Amino acid sequence: MNKQNTLTLVESLLIDYANGTLPLALEVLVETHISMNPASAKSIRMLLQLGGALLENSEPISLSEGSFEKLMAEIDSGVDKDQEIYTNVVNDNNLLPLPLRNYAQDISSPKNWKRIGIGLSEQAINFGDNFGSTKLYKIAPGYSVPSHSHDGNEVTLVLSGGFTDEYGTYGPGDISIQETGAVHKPVADEDGECIVLAVNEGPIVLTGPVGRLLNMLIK
Amino acid sequence: MNFRVVEELISSLDMSMGSGFSNDNQNSLSEWDTCLLKIGKYRDKSAFKSLYEHFSPRLKSFLLRIGSDESAAEEICQETMIMVWRRAETYNPESAGASTWIFTIARNKRIDKLRKDSRPLPNFNDPLFYQKPIDKSDDILQRTEEEKKIKNVLKNLPPEQAKLILSAYYDDKSHRKIAEETNLPLGTVKSRIRLAINRLRTQLEDFEG
Numbered sequence: 001m002n003k004q005n006t007l008t009l010v011e012s013l014l015i016d017y018a019n020g021t022l023p024l025a026l027e028v029l030v031e032t033h034i035s036m037n038p039a040s041a042k043s044i045r046m047l048l049q050l051g052g053a054l055l056e057n058s059e060p061i062s063l064s065e066g067s068f069e070k071l072m073a074e075i076d077s078g079v080d081k082d083q084e085i086y087t088n089v090v091n092d093n094n095l096l097p098l099p100l101r102n103y104a105q106d107i108s109s110p111k112n113w114k115r116i117g118i119g120l121s122e123q124a125i126n127f128g129d130n131f132g133s134t135k136l137y138k139i140a141p142g143y144s145v146p147s148h149s150h151d152g153n154e155v156t157l158v159l160s161g162g163f164t165d166e167y168g169t170y171g172p173g174d175i176s177i178q179e180t181g182a183v184h185k186p187v188a189d190e191d192g193e194c195i196v197l198a199v200n201e202g203p204i205v206l207t208g209p210v211g212r213l214l215n216m217l218i219k
Numbered sequence: 220m221n222f223r224v225v226e227e228l229i230s231s232l233d234m235s236m237g238s239g240f241s242n243d244n245q246n247s248l249s250e251w252d253t254c255l256l257k258i259g260k261y262r263d264k265s266a267f268k269s270l271y272e273h274f275s276p277r278l279k280s281f282l283l284r285i286g287s288d289e290s291a292a293e294e295i296c297q298e299t300m301i302m303v304w305r306r307a308e309t310y311n312p313e314s315a316g317a318s319t320w321i322f323t324i325a326r327n328k329r330i331d332k333l334r335k336d337s338r339p340l341p342n343f344n345d346p347l348f349y350q351k352p353i354d355k356s357d358d359i360l361q362r363t364e365e366e367k368k369i370k371n372v373l374k375n376l377p378p379e380q381a382k383l384i385l386s387a388y389y390d391d392k393s394h395r396k397i398a399e400e401t402n403l404p405l406g407t408v409k410s411r412i413r414l415a416i417n418r419l420r421t422q423l424e425d426f427e428g
Binding site for chain 2: 015018019024031038044046047049050051054055056057060061062063064067068098172
Protein backbone atom coordinates (compact mmCIF):
# COMPACT_ATOMS: atom_id res chain seq x y z
CA MET A 1 0.00 0.00 0.00
CA ASN A 2 1.47 3.36 -0.96
CA LYS A 3 1.66 6.33 1.39
CA GLN A 4 -1.20 8.21 -0.29
CA ASN A 5 -3.59 5.30 0.24
CA THR A 6 -2.39 4.90 3.78
CA LEU A 7 -3.14 8.57 4.37
CA THR A 8 -6.75 8.22 3.26
CA LEU A 9 -7.12 5.07 5.38
CA VAL A 10 -5.80 6.98 8.40
CA GLU A 11 -8.47 9.63 7.73
CA SER A 12 -11.10 6.89 7.68
CA LEU A 13 -9.78 5.61 11.00
CA LEU A 14 -10.08 9.11 12.49
CA ILE A 15 -13.66 9.48 11.24
CA ASP A 16 -14.61 6.07 12.63
CA TYR A 17 -12.96 7.08 15.89
CA ALA A 18 -15.03 10.26 16.13
CA ASN A 19 -18.30 8.43 15.52
CA GLY A 20 -17.31 5.67 17.90
CA THR A 21 -17.45 2.61 15.66
CA LEU A 22 -13.92 1.26 16.13
CA PRO A 23 -13.16 -1.88 18.14
CA LEU A 24 -11.34 -1.10 21.40
CA ALA A 25 -7.89 -2.12 20.11
CA LEU A 26 -8.11 0.31 17.18
CA GLU A 27 -9.64 2.98 19.39
CA VAL A 28 -6.60 2.81 21.68
CA LEU A 29 -4.26 2.73 18.67
CA VAL A 30 -5.89 5.89 17.28
CA GLU A 31 -5.67 7.63 20.67
CA THR A 32 -1.98 6.75 20.86
CA HIS A 33 -1.48 8.04 17.31
CA ILE A 34 -3.26 11.30 18.20
CA SER A 35 -1.01 11.74 21.22
CA MET A 36 2.01 11.57 18.89
CA ASN A 37 0.70 13.43 15.85
CA PRO A 38 -0.52 17.04 16.22
CA ALA A 39 -2.12 17.08 12.73
CA SER A 40 -4.35 14.14 13.62
CA ALA A 41 -5.10 15.72 17.01
CA LYS A 42 -6.36 18.75 15.09
CA SER A 43 -8.51 16.56 12.84
CA ILE A 44 -10.14 14.83 15.83
CA ARG A 45 -10.81 18.20 17.44
CA MET A 46 -12.57 19.31 14.25
CA LEU A 47 -14.56 16.07 13.96
CA LEU A 48 -15.81 16.33 17.56
CA GLN A 49 -16.71 20.00 17.03
CA LEU A 50 -18.54 19.01 13.87
CA GLY A 51 -20.46 16.40 15.88
CA GLY A 52 -21.38 19.16 18.36
CA ALA A 53 -22.59 21.43 15.56
CA LEU A 54 -24.70 18.63 14.03
CA LEU A 55 -26.19 17.92 17.47
CA GLU A 56 -27.02 21.61 17.92
CA ASN A 57 -28.67 21.70 14.47
CA SER A 58 -30.87 18.65 15.07
CA GLU A 59 -34.64 19.08 14.93
CA PRO A 60 -35.81 18.51 18.55
CA ILE A 61 -37.84 15.34 19.22
CA SER A 62 -39.49 15.15 22.65
CA LEU A 63 -38.49 12.44 25.09
CA SER A 64 -41.23 10.41 26.70
CA GLU A 65 -43.39 12.03 29.39
CA GLY A 66 -41.71 12.67 32.73
CA SER A 67 -38.15 12.02 31.52
CA PHE A 68 -36.65 14.94 33.38
CA GLU A 69 -38.31 13.98 36.68
CA LYS A 70 -37.11 10.40 36.24
CA LEU A 71 -33.60 11.68 35.59
CA MET A 72 -33.58 13.87 38.69
CA ALA A 73 -34.86 10.98 40.81
CA GLU A 74 -32.03 8.82 39.52
CA ILE A 75 -29.49 11.56 40.18
CA ASP A 76 -30.76 12.03 43.75
CA SER A 77 -30.72 8.35 44.59
CA GLY A 78 -28.11 6.89 42.29
CA VAL A 79 -24.51 6.01 42.89
CA ASP A 80 -21.95 7.51 40.54
CA LYS A 81 -20.55 4.52 38.73
CA ASP A 82 -18.59 6.38 36.07
CA GLN A 83 -14.92 5.95 36.72
CA GLU A 84 -12.15 8.15 35.51
CA ILE A 85 -9.59 5.67 34.21
CA TYR A 86 -7.22 8.38 33.11
CA THR A 87 -6.79 9.80 36.57
CA ASN A 88 -6.14 6.33 37.88
CA VAL A 89 -3.34 4.96 35.75
CA VAL A 90 -2.44 1.42 36.81
CA ASN A 91 0.72 1.03 34.85
CA ASP A 92 3.25 3.65 35.78
CA ASN A 93 5.35 3.07 32.70
CA ASN A 94 6.47 6.43 31.41
CA LEU A 95 8.06 4.92 28.33
CA LEU A 96 4.63 4.23 26.87
CA PRO A 97 2.29 6.91 25.55
CA LEU A 98 -0.53 7.62 28.04
CA PRO A 99 -3.38 5.97 26.10
CA LEU A 100 -1.53 2.61 26.09
CA ARG A 101 -0.49 2.51 29.73
CA ASN A 102 -3.61 0.82 31.00
CA TYR A 103 -3.35 -1.99 28.51
CA ALA A 104 0.31 -2.85 27.87
CA GLN A 105 2.80 -4.24 30.36
CA ASP A 106 5.96 -2.33 31.28
CA ILE A 107 8.10 -2.41 28.13
CA SER A 108 11.35 -1.82 30.02
CA SER A 109 11.09 -5.18 31.79
CA PRO A 110 12.44 -8.13 29.75
CA LYS A 111 9.99 -10.54 31.40
CA ASN A 112 7.15 -8.83 29.55
CA TRP A 113 8.64 -9.68 26.15
CA LYS A 114 8.55 -13.02 24.41
CA ARG A 115 11.36 -13.72 21.95
CA ILE A 116 9.90 -14.96 18.67
CA GLY A 117 12.89 -14.71 16.33
CA ILE A 118 16.35 -13.28 15.91
CA GLY A 119 16.18 -9.64 16.99
CA LEU A 120 12.42 -9.86 17.34
CA SER A 121 10.19 -9.98 20.45
CA GLU A 122 6.50 -9.53 21.05
CA GLN A 123 4.09 -8.66 23.83
CA ALA A 124 0.46 -9.64 23.37
CA ILE A 125 -2.14 -7.13 24.56
CA ASN A 126 -5.51 -8.43 25.61
CA PHE A 127 -8.42 -6.05 25.14
CA GLY A 128 -10.92 -8.52 26.52
CA ASP A 129 -12.90 -8.83 23.31
CA ASN A 130 -12.82 -11.21 20.38
CA PHE A 131 -11.48 -8.73 17.88
CA GLY A 132 -8.39 -10.01 16.01
CA SER A 133 -5.10 -9.78 17.86
CA THR A 134 -3.02 -6.90 19.16
CA LYS A 135 0.69 -7.03 19.85
CA LEU A 136 3.65 -4.86 20.58
CA TYR A 137 6.68 -5.86 18.53
CA LYS A 138 10.25 -4.95 19.38
CA ILE A 139 12.68 -5.17 16.49
CA ALA A 140 16.45 -4.86 17.09
CA PRO A 141 18.30 -2.26 14.97
CA GLY A 142 18.66 -3.48 11.38
CA TYR A 143 16.67 -6.67 12.02
CA SER A 144 13.44 -7.49 10.28
CA VAL A 145 10.09 -9.12 10.79
CA PRO A 146 9.93 -12.14 8.45
CA SER A 147 8.09 -11.44 5.20
CA HIS A 148 4.41 -12.05 5.88
CA SER A 149 0.96 -11.49 4.49
CA HIS A 150 -2.32 -10.87 6.30
CA ASP A 151 -5.58 -12.68 6.45
CA GLY A 152 -7.27 -9.41 7.34
CA ASN A 153 -6.29 -5.77 7.61
CA GLU A 154 -3.35 -4.86 9.81
CA VAL A 155 -2.82 -1.43 11.31
CA THR A 156 0.66 -0.70 12.65
CA LEU A 157 1.66 2.34 14.69
CA VAL A 158 5.33 3.15 15.31
CA LEU A 159 5.89 3.96 18.99
CA SER A 160 9.65 4.44 18.86
CA GLY A 161 12.43 4.07 16.35
CA GLY A 162 11.41 3.45 12.75
CA PHE A 163 11.12 0.85 10.03
CA THR A 164 11.10 0.57 6.26
CA ASP A 165 9.15 -1.88 4.14
CA GLU A 166 8.27 -2.25 0.46
CA TYR A 167 5.84 0.65 0.74
CA GLY A 168 7.64 3.34 2.69
CA THR A 169 9.56 4.51 5.73
CA TYR A 170 7.77 5.03 9.02
CA GLY A 171 8.82 6.97 12.13
CA PRO A 172 7.35 7.58 15.60
CA GLY A 173 3.61 8.30 15.41
CA ASP A 174 3.29 7.06 11.81
CA ILE A 175 0.67 4.51 10.86
CA SER A 176 1.17 1.82 8.24
CA ILE A 177 -1.87 -0.08 6.99
CA GLN A 178 -1.67 -3.45 5.27
CA GLU A 179 -4.80 -4.64 3.56
CA THR A 180 -5.83 -8.27 3.36
CA GLY A 181 -3.41 -10.21 1.17
CA ALA A 182 -0.67 -7.54 1.15
CA VAL A 183 2.83 -8.92 1.73
CA HIS A 184 5.54 -6.91 3.44
CA LYS A 185 8.84 -7.27 5.24
CA PRO A 186 9.48 -4.46 7.74
CA VAL A 187 13.16 -3.76 8.53
CA ALA A 188 14.03 -1.69 11.62
CA ASP A 189 16.24 1.37 11.14
CA GLU A 190 19.93 0.83 11.91
CA ASP A 191 20.11 3.59 14.52
CA GLY A 192 17.96 2.09 17.25
CA GLU A 193 15.44 -0.53 18.22
CA CYS A 194 11.94 -0.12 16.86
CA ILE A 195 8.77 -0.71 18.87
CA VAL A 196 5.43 -0.88 17.09
CA LEU A 197 1.84 -1.53 18.07
CA ALA A 198 0.14 -3.81 15.56
CA VAL A 199 -3.58 -4.55 15.42
CA ASN A 200 -4.55 -7.47 13.21
CA GLU A 201 -8.05 -8.30 12.11
CA GLY A 202 -7.01 -11.79 11.12
CA PRO A 203 -4.11 -14.20 11.49
CA ILE A 204 -0.72 -13.36 10.01
CA VAL A 205 0.53 -15.67 7.25
CA LEU A 206 4.31 -16.03 6.88
CA THR A 207 5.31 -15.94 3.24
CA GLY A 208 9.11 -16.42 3.10
CA PRO A 209 10.56 -19.91 2.49
CA VAL A 210 11.19 -20.53 6.20
CA GLY A 211 7.90 -18.87 7.05
CA ARG A 212 5.98 -21.18 4.73
CA LEU A 213 7.53 -24.15 6.48
CA LEU A 214 6.58 -22.68 9.86
CA ASN A 215 3.01 -22.14 8.67
CA MET A 216 2.82 -25.82 7.71
CA LEU A 217 4.07 -26.81 11.13
CA ILE A 218 1.55 -24.54 12.84
CA LYS A 219 -1.31 -26.05 10.85
CA MET B 220 -8.97 25.08 33.75
CA ASN B 221 -8.52 26.29 37.28
CA PHE B 222 -11.15 27.46 39.67
CA ARG B 223 -10.13 31.10 39.45
CA VAL B 224 -10.86 31.23 35.73
CA VAL B 225 -14.39 29.93 36.36
CA GLU B 226 -14.87 32.55 39.06
CA GLU B 227 -13.81 35.29 36.68
CA LEU B 228 -15.99 34.01 33.88
CA ILE B 229 -19.02 33.80 36.07
CA SER B 230 -18.46 37.18 37.65
CA SER B 231 -18.04 38.77 34.23
CA LEU B 232 -21.29 37.07 33.27
CA ASP B 233 -23.08 38.41 36.35
CA MET B 234 -21.76 41.90 35.61
CA SER B 235 -22.85 41.82 32.03
CA MET B 236 -26.32 40.70 33.00
CA GLY B 237 -26.69 43.80 35.13
CA SER B 238 -25.15 46.41 32.89
CA GLY B 239 -25.28 45.00 29.41
CA PHE B 240 -21.51 45.21 29.39
CA SER B 241 -19.62 42.18 28.21
CA ASN B 242 -15.94 41.51 27.85
CA ASP B 243 -14.42 39.52 25.00
CA ASN B 244 -14.27 36.18 26.76
CA GLN B 245 -17.82 36.28 27.94
CA ASN B 246 -19.03 37.56 24.61
CA SER B 247 -17.61 34.59 22.78
CA LEU B 248 -19.20 32.00 25.10
CA SER B 249 -22.60 30.73 24.06
CA GLU B 250 -25.63 30.82 26.32
CA TRP B 251 -25.18 27.08 26.92
CA ASP B 252 -21.47 27.32 27.70
CA THR B 253 -22.24 29.74 30.53
CA CYS B 254 -25.22 27.66 31.60
CA LEU B 255 -22.93 24.62 31.97
CA LEU B 256 -20.41 26.65 33.97
CA LYS B 257 -23.19 27.71 36.33
CA ILE B 258 -24.36 24.14 36.76
CA GLY B 259 -20.82 23.08 37.56
CA LYS B 260 -20.22 25.83 40.05
CA TYR B 261 -23.56 26.25 41.82
CA ARG B 262 -25.17 22.82 41.15
CA ASP B 263 -28.05 24.93 39.86
CA LYS B 264 -30.98 22.58 39.14
CA SER B 265 -33.08 25.11 37.27
CA ALA B 266 -30.15 25.90 34.97
CA PHE B 267 -29.76 22.14 34.48
CA LYS B 268 -33.43 21.86 33.63
CA SER B 269 -33.17 24.43 30.84
CA LEU B 270 -30.02 22.77 29.52
CA TYR B 271 -31.84 19.43 29.58
CA GLU B 272 -34.85 20.87 27.80
CA HIS B 273 -32.63 22.33 25.09
CA PHE B 274 -30.24 19.44 24.51
CA SER B 275 -32.01 16.18 25.26
CA PRO B 276 -34.65 16.46 22.46
CA ARG B 277 -31.87 17.42 20.02
CA LEU B 278 -29.68 14.60 21.22
CA LYS B 279 -32.53 12.12 20.87
CA SER B 280 -33.19 13.32 17.33
CA PHE B 281 -29.48 13.18 16.46
CA LEU B 282 -29.14 9.64 17.85
CA LEU B 283 -32.20 8.49 15.91
CA ARG B 284 -30.75 9.90 12.70
CA ILE B 285 -27.39 8.21 13.15
CA GLY B 286 -28.90 4.78 13.70
CA SER B 287 -30.05 4.27 17.30
CA ASP B 288 -33.56 2.94 17.86
CA GLU B 289 -36.13 4.81 19.95
CA SER B 290 -35.45 3.13 23.30
CA ALA B 291 -31.65 3.14 22.92
CA ALA B 292 -31.79 6.83 21.93
CA GLU B 293 -33.75 7.74 25.06
CA GLU B 294 -31.52 5.65 27.27
CA ILE B 295 -28.33 7.21 25.87
CA CYS B 296 -29.91 10.66 26.30
CA GLN B 297 -30.64 10.02 29.96
CA GLU B 298 -27.21 8.53 30.68
CA THR B 299 -25.55 11.43 28.88
CA MET B 300 -27.49 14.03 30.84
CA ILE B 301 -26.72 12.30 34.16
CA MET B 302 -23.05 12.47 33.24
CA VAL B 303 -23.46 16.16 32.27
CA TRP B 304 -24.85 16.88 35.74
CA ARG B 305 -22.20 14.87 37.55
CA ARG B 306 -19.25 16.10 35.51
CA ALA B 307 -20.33 19.71 34.98
CA GLU B 308 -17.57 21.04 37.23
CA THR B 309 -14.95 19.47 34.96
CA TYR B 310 -16.38 21.27 31.90
CA ASN B 311 -13.69 23.46 30.39
CA PRO B 312 -14.98 26.18 28.04
CA GLU B 313 -11.45 26.63 26.71
CA SER B 314 -11.43 23.19 25.15
CA ALA B 315 -15.01 22.69 23.95
CA GLY B 316 -18.37 24.37 23.56
CA ALA B 317 -21.34 22.91 25.44
CA SER B 318 -22.67 21.11 22.36
CA THR B 319 -19.26 19.57 21.53
CA TRP B 320 -18.83 18.50 25.15
CA ILE B 321 -22.28 16.92 25.27
CA PHE B 322 -21.77 15.28 21.87
CA THR B 323 -18.52 13.74 23.16
CA ILE B 324 -20.19 12.34 26.27
CA ALA B 325 -23.03 10.91 24.16
CA ARG B 326 -20.50 9.33 21.80
CA ASN B 327 -18.91 7.54 24.75
CA LYS B 328 -22.25 6.48 26.21
CA ARG B 329 -23.21 5.01 22.84
CA ILE B 330 -19.99 2.99 22.73
CA ASP B 331 -20.44 1.88 26.35
CA LYS B 332 -23.78 0.39 25.42
CA LEU B 333 -22.09 -1.71 22.75
CA ARG B 334 -19.26 -2.77 25.02
CA LYS B 335 -19.41 -4.10 28.54
CA ASP B 336 -16.70 -1.85 29.89
CA SER B 337 -16.98 1.86 30.03
CA ARG B 338 -14.00 4.07 29.52
CA PRO B 339 -13.93 7.85 29.23
CA LEU B 340 -12.62 9.63 26.18
CA PRO B 341 -9.16 10.95 27.02
CA ASN B 342 -8.81 14.66 27.54
CA PHE B 343 -7.28 15.86 24.28
CA ASN B 344 -6.58 19.22 25.88
CA ASP B 345 -4.49 17.77 28.65
CA PRO B 346 -0.85 18.56 27.85
CA LEU B 347 0.10 15.31 29.62
CA PHE B 348 -1.77 13.43 26.92
CA TYR B 349 0.78 14.46 24.32
CA GLN B 350 4.19 12.92 23.77
CA LYS B 351 5.58 16.16 22.44
CA PRO B 352 4.53 19.67 23.38
CA ILE B 353 1.83 20.90 21.00
CA ASP B 354 0.61 24.34 20.05
CA LYS B 355 -1.47 25.70 22.87
CA SER B 356 -5.01 25.23 21.70
CA ASP B 357 -6.98 25.75 24.89
CA ASP B 358 -8.03 29.27 24.29
CA ILE B 359 -11.66 30.35 24.48
CA LEU B 360 -11.53 32.78 21.58
CA GLN B 361 -9.82 30.34 19.27
CA ARG B 362 -12.18 27.54 20.27
CA THR B 363 -15.34 29.60 19.78
CA GLU B 364 -14.03 30.93 16.44
CA GLU B 365 -13.45 27.35 15.27
CA GLU B 366 -16.94 26.28 16.28
CA LYS B 367 -18.54 29.36 14.73
CA LYS B 368 -16.73 28.67 11.46
CA ILE B 369 -17.95 25.08 11.42
CA LYS B 370 -21.53 26.21 11.99
CA ASN B 371 -21.28 28.78 9.20
CA VAL B 372 -19.79 26.38 6.69
CA LEU B 373 -22.38 23.71 7.61
CA LYS B 374 -25.20 26.21 7.08
CA ASN B 375 -24.02 26.98 3.57
CA LEU B 376 -23.45 23.43 2.38
CA PRO B 377 -25.60 22.01 -0.42
CA PRO B 378 -28.11 19.52 1.14
CA GLU B 379 -26.49 16.50 -0.54
CA GLN B 380 -23.13 17.42 0.96
CA ALA B 381 -24.65 18.08 4.40
CA LYS B 382 -26.27 14.64 4.30
CA LEU B 383 -22.90 13.00 3.58
CA ILE B 384 -21.27 14.88 6.45
CA LEU B 385 -23.96 13.72 8.85
CA SER B 386 -23.54 10.14 7.67
CA ALA B 387 -19.93 10.23 8.88
CA TYR B 388 -21.47 9.84 12.36
CA TYR B 389 -23.75 6.92 11.43
CA ASP B 390 -23.15 3.55 13.02
CA ASP B 391 -21.74 0.68 11.00
CA LYS B 392 -25.14 -0.88 10.43
CA SER B 393 -26.42 2.36 8.87
CA HIS B 394 -23.37 2.56 6.59
CA ARG B 395 -24.14 -0.95 5.36
CA LYS B 396 -27.76 0.05 4.80
CA ILE B 397 -26.69 2.99 2.59
CA ALA B 398 -24.42 0.65 0.66
CA GLU B 399 -27.34 -1.72 0.04
CA GLU B 400 -29.77 1.03 -0.89
CA THR B 401 -27.38 2.71 -3.30
CA ASN B 402 -25.91 -0.52 -4.66
CA LEU B 403 -22.44 0.80 -3.88
CA PRO B 404 -19.69 -1.15 -2.13
CA LEU B 405 -19.28 -0.24 1.56
CA GLY B 406 -15.76 1.05 0.84
CA THR B 407 -17.12 3.48 -1.76
CA VAL B 408 -19.74 4.79 0.66
CA LYS B 409 -17.04 5.35 3.27
CA SER B 410 -14.67 7.03 0.83
CA ARG B 411 -17.43 9.44 -0.30
CA ILE B 412 -18.02 10.37 3.32
CA ARG B 413 -14.29 10.87 3.77
CA LEU B 414 -14.13 13.11 0.70
CA ALA B 415 -17.04 15.18 1.99
CA ILE B 416 -15.25 15.65 5.33
CA ASN B 417 -12.07 16.61 3.48
CA ARG B 418 -13.91 19.15 1.38
CA LEU B 419 -15.41 20.59 4.55
CA ARG B 420 -11.96 20.83 6.09
CA THR B 421 -10.68 22.68 3.02
CA GLN B 422 -13.59 25.09 3.28
CA LEU B 423 -12.78 25.69 6.94
CA GLU B 424 -9.20 26.46 6.01
CA ASP B 425 -10.24 28.82 3.19
CA PHE B 426 -12.44 30.52 5.71
CA GLU B 427 -9.39 31.04 7.91
CA GLY B 428 -7.27 32.54 5.17
